[in-house]
Amino acid sequence: xxxxxxxxxxxxxxxxxxxxxxxxxxxxxxxxxxxxxxxxxxxxxxxxxxxxxxxxxxxxxxxxxxxxxxxxxxxxxxxxxxxxxxxxxxxxxxxxxxxxxxxxxxxxxxxxxxxxxxxxx
Numbered sequence: 001x002x003x004x005x006x007x008x009x010x011x012x013x014x015x016x017x018x019x020x021x022x023x024x025x026x027x028x029x030x031x032x033x034x035x036x037x038x039x040x041x042x043x044x045x046x047x048x049x050x051x052x053x054x055x056x057x058x059x060x061x062x063x064x065x066x067x068x069x070x071x072x073x074x075x076x077x078x079x080x081x082x083x084x085x086x087x088x089x090x091x092x093x094x095x096x097x098x099x100x101x102x103x104x105x106x107x108x109x110x111x112x113x114x115x116x117x118x119x120x121x
Contacts, residue, residue, distance in 0.1 A: 032080055033080055033081075036076060036077055036082060041063065041069070042076065043109070045059060045063065045073050046105070046109065047109055048063070049077075049095050049096045053093045055092060055094070056092070059094070078094075082097060082102045082105065083102075084096075084098075
């Protein structure tokens with residue numbers, strides 16, 4: 001157990017908390033996930049992909065954006081691990097990944113919008 005040389009002792013046992021603190025890399029990964037939600041367009045796309053699997057063209061029409069803009073946002077969401085894709089012939093379909101982080105964000109986003117998931121997931 002590392003010994004911390006804190007300037008003050010307030011009797012709050014911060015050392016025990018510091019021993020459990022995640023790594024700097026872990027904080028960076030989680031911050032990146034939250035960045036994905038910080039953009040309203042990505043948040044709308046993420047919400048749609050929480051509840052359906054869609055192609056870029058349909059997503060672009062649904063949120064009134066260009067297909068290249070949608071592709072840019074999807075690339076970022078895929079990089080974060082929140083979205084996955086699959087190819088069927090010439091079409092690529094996107095949906096929420098099944099990672100614990102993605103599932104948790106799905107529930108959090110639905111709760112923040114104070115709605116029930118349309119698909120019951």
